[in-house]
Amino acid sequence: MSSDSVKNFSSLETPGYVGFANLPNQVHRKSVKKGFEFTLMVVGESGLGKSTLVNALFLTDLYPERQVPDATEKMKQTVKLEPSTVEIEERGVKLRLTVVDTPGFGDAIDNTDSFSAIIRYIDDQFERFLRDESGLNRKNIMDNRIHCCFYFISPFGHGLKPLDIEFMKQLHNKVNIVPVIAKADVLTKKEMLRLKKKVMDEIQENGIRIYSLPECDSDEDEEYKEQVRQLKQAVPFAVCGANTMLEVRGRKVRGRLYPWGVVEVENPEHCDFIKLRTMLITHMQDLQEITQQVHYENYRSECLAKGGLPKRNTIVDEKGAATSDKDRILLEKEAELKRMQEMIAAMQAKMHQQQ
Amino acid sequence: ALTSKGNGPVGFDLLTEQFSKEIRKEGIQYNIMVVGRSGLGKSTFINTLFKDYDNDEGSEEVTPRPPQTTSIRSVAHVIEEKGVRVKLTITDTPGFADHVDNSECWEPIVEYICNQYESYLLEEIKPERKPYISDTRVHCLLYFVMPTGHCLKAVDVKALKRLSRFCNIIPLIAKADTLTRDELADFKKRINEDLRYHQIEIYPLYTKNEYSSEELEIIKAGIPYAVIGSDAYEEGKLIRKCSAGTAEIENPEHCDFVLLRDMLIRNEMLRLIKSTKVLFYESFRKNYL
Numbered sequence: 001m002s003s004d005s006v007k008n009f010s011s012l013e014t015p016g017y018v019g020f021a022n023l024p025n026q027v028h029r030k031s032v033k034k035g036f037e038f039t040l041m042v043v044g045e046s047g048l049g050k051s052t053l054v055n056a057l058f059l060t061d062l063y064p065e066r067q068v069p070d071a072t073e074k075m076k077q078t079v080k081l082e083p084s085t086v087e088i089e090e091r092g093v094k095l096r097l098t099v100v101d102t103p104g105f106g107d108a109i110d111n112t113d114s115f116s117a118i119i120r121y122i123d124d125q126f127e128r129f130l131r132d133e134s135g136l137n138r139k140n141i142m143d144n145r146i147h148c149c150f151y152f153i154s155p156f157g158h159g160l161k162p163l164d165i166e167f168m169k170q171l172h173n174k175v176n177i178v179p180v181i182a183k184a185d186v187l188t189k190k191e192m193l194r195l196k197k198k199v200m201d202e203i204q205e206n207g208i209r210i211y212s213l214p215e216c217d218s219d220e221d222e223e224y225k226e227q228v229r230q231l232k233q234a235v236p237f238a239v240c241g242a243n244t245m246l247e248v249r250g251r252k253v254r255g256r257l258y259p260w261g262v263v264e265v266e267n268p269e270h271c272d273f274i275k276l277r278t279m280l281i282t283h284m285q286d287l288q289e290i291t292q293q294v295h296y297e298n299y300r301s302e303c304l305a306k307g308g309l310p311k312r313n314t315i316v317d318e319k320g321a322a323t324s325d326k327d328r329i330l331l332e333k334e335a336e337l338k339r340m341q342e343m344i345a346a347m348q349a350k351m352h353q354q355q
Numbered sequence: 356a357l358t359s360k361g362n363g364p365v366g367f368d369l370l371t372e373q374f375s376k377e378i379r380k381e382g383i384q385y386n387i388m389v390v391g392r393s394g395l396g397k398s399t400f401i402n403t404l405f406k407d408y409d410n411d412e413g414s415e416e417v418t419p420r421p422p423q424t425t426s427i428r429s430v431a432h433v434i435e436e437k438g439v440r441v442k443l444t445i446t447d448t449p450g451f452a453d454h455v456d457n458s459e460c461w462e463p464i465v466e467y468i469c470n471q472y473e474s475y476l477l478e479e480i481k482p483e484r485k486p487y488i489s490d491t492r493v494h495c496l497l498y499f500v501m502p503t504g505h506c507l508k509a510v511d512v513k514a515l516k517r518l519s520r521f522c523n524i525i526p527l528i529a530k531a532d533t534l535t536r537d538e539l540a541d542f543k544k545r546i547n548e549d550l551r552y553h554q555i556e557i558y559p560l561y562t563k564n565e566y567s568s569e570e571l572e573i574i575k576a577g578i579p580y581a582v583i584g585s586d587a588y589e590e591g592k593l594i595r596k597c598s599a600g601t602a603e604i605e606n607p608e609h610c611d612f613v614l615l616r617d618m619l620i621r622n623e624m625l626r627l628i629k630s631t632k633v634l635f636y637e638s639f640r641k642n643y644l
Contacts, residue, residue: 047503109510110456156501156530157394163455186533189596257535259609270598295596 035094037126039083039144040285041175042099043118044152045106048182053150054099055239055266056254058325060086072307079104079117083144090233106163114163115170121147121176126299132246134337136330145296148211148280148287149175152182153161153236160199168208176211176287178279184238184255184271185263192238201238203339210235213279216285231279235274240265307341382433384441384490385624386471389445390464390518391499392452394528399584400499401445403593403604404616406432423461426448446493452510452541468493468521472639493522494631495558495619500527500579504538506545515555522635523558523627525618526550531581531610532602539581545623546579558627560634574618580611 029038032249042050055061085098100121105114132141149171153164161203168177179196203210214234216225244263255264280287380568389397428444446467452459471491478488496518500511507515518524526546528534534542550557559574585595585604593604619627 046508047501047505107508109513110458112456154394154501156392156396161453183533185598186530188595236397257531257601258599258602259536260602261597263597263599 007028008302032093035096036284037098038148038288039098039100039124039146040042041102041118041146041149042152043102043105043149046181047162048104048152048154049241050101050150050162050182050237051272052243053182053239055243056087056241056273057280058086058097060088078108081117081121098144111163115167119170119174122171123299124294127303129296130300130303131217134333136333142309145291146175147284147291149177151177151179153179155181155192155195155238159195160202162353165202165208168203168210169206172209172250173298176290176295177208178211179236180276181238182227182237184240187238196234196236196238211287211290213283227278227282231275234272236276237276237279239273239276240271241273304341305340306330307345361520367459376573376578379438379440382442383628384442384444385628386444386466386491386494387619388448388493388496388522389499390448390451390461390496390514391529392414392501395499395501396582396584397447397529398495398528399586400527402586403584403612403614405432405443405445423462427463429468434539436635452514457510460510463516464514465517467519468518471640472636473643475636476643477638485561492631495523495525495627498526498625500526500546500620502528502530502533502542504534504542506542506569507549512553512555515550515557516553519555519557521562521639523630524555525558525615526579527615528579528581530583532583532597543579558630559623560630573586574623577611577614577618580615582612582615583610 010278016285040054040056044050080103081100083098083100085096088095088097102118102300105111105118107146108114122145129141129143129145132138151164151168153160171177179199181192181199184192186194210237213228216228239258242254242263245252245254245258246255246257246262247266248255248262253262253264254266255262263270265271268274381618387401389401391397392450417550425451427446428442428449431442431444434441434443448464451464454460471493475488475490475492475613498511498515500507515524515526528539528542528546531539549555557578559571583595583602583604585593587594587596589596589601595604602609604610
């Protein structure tokens with residue numbers, strides 16, 4: 001009997017092999033159990049096919065009760081931010097996807113203020129996260145920060161519009177911007193290449209930093225490297241969305257039916273829909289990392305440099321009022337942190353003076 | 356009333372011949388304005404409509420204006436067909452609705468239209484005036500709407516409301532090859548609802564004796580006209596090749612180009628000119644004097 005129990009903890013099968021190569025599997029199992037969450041923001045003036053595209057990308061209907069607003073509603077010139085969350089599951093892997101729509105953006109006669117609502121929303125999410133991180137109970141922090149922003153560029157122009165440039169300049173330090181050219185089926189191949197080049201030139205000229213796919217590690221396989229290379233070349237992606245199934249030469253495809261033919265959404269010859277989906281899926285992790293390590297850190301350092309954590313009253317606590325004990329302890333901790341920061345700031349000032 | 360006692364007609368029916376001769380001698384002035392955001396294919400459309408008369412005789416820059424938020428640019432062409440001479444002036448409005456802040460972007464257009472009325476009026480009221488006053492009044496304004504498939508944008512509503520008080524407006528859906536047949540039908544319906552709701556009066560403005568009800572039906576059924584512009588020909592047909600296939604510009608199943616062309620040139624040209632004189636110019640004149 002004792003020999004049985006000994007057997008379970010016998011020595012290494014292969015000498016020199018500890019077995020921690022199994023760690024990624026453990027991480028994998030845990031992640032799958034926990035599920036993933038991703039928040040995507042879509043920005044662009046109305047009528048560029050944003051909702052259609054989002055639904056097509058994730059093969060779901062995020063806006064079941066949606067009605068197209070009429071002109072009277074559009075006369076109210078404000079930008080609203082509307083998050084919709086959906087839980088999708090694929091082969092046992094759960095994804096909690098939140099899409100933040102921005103109706104009203106670019107639709108007013110005077111759009112100078114359309115960015116402020118969006119910037120405030122993004123900052124609010126950062127603020128919330130910062131508070132949660134610095135709070136007492138950090139077990140289940142909800143990450144509602146925007147991981148990626150699809151910015152829809154109209155295919156009807158000769159390049160970027162002044163509004164596009166303004167928006168990207170104001171937001172490129174706060175969120176990963178992925179520019180997409182909307183309604184790609186309106187342009188011929190030649191026109192599309194010209195537009196893509198013009199857009200990229202204008203992005204560079206204006207010093208806008210859009211999300212760029214990271215370089216491949218040298219040990220990745222050739223196929224993956226080639227895929228990433230093709231993705232990089234196609235930026236900005238020219239997309240076309242559709243949710244109607246059509247029959248073309250015996251196959252069932254997702255597409256748009258015109259009197260002169262069919263545009264197949266999932267046909268790489270017709271548009272970059274598949275490329276966009278591939279980019280999003282293969283780089284979801286990277287987008288989240290950049291949000292955490294770059295954009296959030298920028299916000300955090302700015303916030304702390306201004307002096308202390310964000311004030312409590314700016315955010316309505318969605319969990320309802322915490323118990324008075326918790327509140328008190330949190331307040332005390334905050335006060336302590338503030339004192340420490342003031343001390344550090346004072347010491348730094350002294351050091352500067354001495355130099 | 357005098358009735359002829361003889362057997363044959365007097366000969367008044369030859370008036371049409373005389374008018375015709377007159378027009379051939381003097382020619383006619385036709386002024387069209389195109390308004391819409393940049394990139395909606397206005398220039399391509401005009402070239403398609405008038406078969407690219409850029410290379411014809413006497414292309415002159417008529418009124419170059421210093422750059423403003425919305426600038427006005429006129430180009431005149433003289434076109435001749437079977438002895439009929441038309442001095443066609445196309446006025447473009449670059450910069451309209453192209454900025455972050457588009458407040459009042461239609462005002463320079465209103466100003467231009469009124470200026471044309473004013474200069475005509477000033478010529479008219481001169482004690483010694485020329486036999487033929489140069490008519491630069493805008494006879495027709497083609498308003499290009501972005502093919503969103505939803506409804507009119509706030510800028511469109513405000514601009515149209517204002518502009519429709521000064522000249523004939525014909526709304527067009529630009530780059531209509533973006534929309535499927537169903538989407539197009541929905542879009543047209545919603546645009547018409549918007550126009551009705553905001554009480555925007557577009558051409559034709561109903562004047563009782565001008566139109567028969569069938570004619571009105573035909574014109575009204577087309578509005579807003581869905582257009583596709585192109586300068587590419589294939590087998591003698593105007594086409595636009597996109598990833599889905601080949602759209603034929605002159606095929607009424609594909610877009611309303613032919614309908615619009617017939618309206619602008621073959622059927623309604625004189626009526627547009629007359630409507631400008633009789634309605635808009637007169638009301639301007641009344642307010643001015």
